Amino acid sequence: MEKYQNELLKDTLELLSFDGEEGKPLPGAPFGEGNRQCLDWFLSKAESFGFQTKNLDGYCGVADIGEGEAFGILGHLDTVPVGDGWTHNPYGEISGDVIYGRGVVDDRGPMLACLYAVKSLLDEGLIPKKRIRFIVGCNEETGWRCIKHFNTVEKMPDTGFSPDADFPVINCEKGIATITFEKNYSGNVEISGGTRPNVVPNVCTARIPDTADNLTIIEKSGLEYEIKDGRIVVTAHGKAAHAATPALGDNAIVKLLKALSDIDVDLKKIYGAFETSDGKGAGLDLRDDVSGALTVNLGIISSHEKLKFTINIRYPVTVKKSTLIDILDKCLYDFTIAESEFQEPLYVDKDDVLVKTLLSTYNDVMGTNLDAISIGGGTYARALKHGVAFGPEFPGVESTIHMPDERTPISTYMNVFKIYREAIRRLCF
Incomplete structure (x- = not known):
């Protein structure tokens, strides 16, 4: 496998060089020029490996090889915004034995590792027993419009x-x-924080009247502030993380709302509901034995014209959508729901052959004896009738997805390659 390392690393840096944040729609590039260029690059690389490819109007791409029943490998090339706080190049850098870049873990690196895994098997002269179908999307982070478009023009593997x-x-x-609440607002606080519902916000800023009482409250909070144009400008800093694991972050909106709760009654209500990521304040502390506990991320807030905030909830598989809405309606009775979007849970039995094959592959390659797990994240596996998520992050290793300095050690990346190679061999060759 070592003979593929240099080539894989070189191509990974190229793949990371494209801007993956959703951009201005253009003809043939519905999610911006950067995502279109990245898609073109990936499909061109697949063609060079012998795949037949299709660019589906810039929404997503397909790369096929082999014949027979289709087996899907689904991932995405778009990314969350780069954001602030990087100490290495967010568009690809190797420093020491670590690869840095937005998307190196989520999800460009793993998709390229899978592509190289198939190439290495083909190079050995092995012939696929199935049609291996790569489906690469460009809108996973902000709406799954890529998958929706795919389903209108292509057939999804089972x-x-x-x-x-x-x-x-x-x-x-x-x-x-993902639910957005709003209400008419006549308060004196101008607040703004967060960029995406599925990212724990790392900064939030508010402007409040410069009064003696307000100044005392802000000084006691210990938050950063300055007096500007007759207003107190106060800023809370936190730590970004994926909304699926909010406890790994430090929510800047929540930190600022804690201070502002003594100034504004509406902000106090929001703070009380979402002070903790278990949703207990809102009555959302729900769990089941299959998938564990509910989590919630207060991802975006603003008070421009209306007081508006967006939460991202990861709820147990046995909880109904109607239950969530009923609980939130009672807690936030004076707010209205402006927008809402739901993705149904996914569950595949542990004794299913796909689960058992992938699990045994991981344990055999890594010399472990682990069991299948549940997560709060949502993947393209939900687009399949019979699909699961598989890697690339390892148990007990710090996750850096959606954070500054997203990274993976080269040795870890090569283990990812080896695991995917063996899994694809067992399932498709």
């Missing part, structure tokens, strides 16, 4: 995996609810 979560194998993904 079975497959998505290399966009954790090892050893994910047989259960919690449901995902």
Whole structure:
């Protein structure tokens, strides 16, 4: 496998060089020029490996090789915004034995590792027993419009995996609810924080009247502030993380709302509901034995014209959408729901052959004896009738997806390659 390392690393840096944040729609590039260029690059690389490819109007791409029943490998090339706080090049850098870059873990690196895994098997002269179908999307982070478009023009494989979560194998993904609340607002606080519902916000800023009482409250909070144009400008800093694991972050909106709760009654209500990521304040502390506990991320807030905030909930597989709405309506009775989007949970039995094959592959390659797990993240595996998420993050290793300095050690990346190679060999060759 070592003979592929230099080539894989070189191509990974090229793949990371494209801007993956959703950009201005252009003809043939519905999610911006950067995502279109990245898609073109990936499909061109697949063609050079012998795949037949299709660019589906810039929404997503397909790369096929082999004949027979289709086996899907679904991932994405778009990324969350780069954001602030990087100490290495967010568009690809190798420093020491570590690769840095937005998308190196989520999800460009894993998709390229899977592509190289197939190439290495073909180079050995092995012939696929199935049609291996790569489906690469460009809108996973902000709406899945790529998958929706795919389903209008192509047939989705029944079975497959998505290399966009954790090892050893994910047989259960919690449901995902993204809900925006709003109300008319006559308060004196101008607040703004967060960029995406699925990212724990790392900064939040508010402007409040410069009064003696307000100044005392802000000084006691210990937050950063300055007096500007007759207003107190106060800023809270936190730590970004994926909304699926909010406890790994430090929510800047929540930190600022804590201070502002003594100034504004509406902000106090929001703070009380979402002070903790278990949703207990809102009455959302729900769990089940299959998938674990509910989590919630207060991802975006603003008070321009209306007081508006967006939460991202990862809910257990046995919880109904109507239950969530009923609980939130009672807690936030004076707010209205402006927008809502739900993704149904995913569950595949641990005794299913796909789960057992992927699990045994991981354990055999890594010399472990682990079991399938549940996550709060949502992957393209949900787009399959019979699919699961498989890697690339390892148990017990710090996750840096959606954070500054997203990274992976080269040795870890090569283990990812080896695991995917063996899994694809067992399932498709």
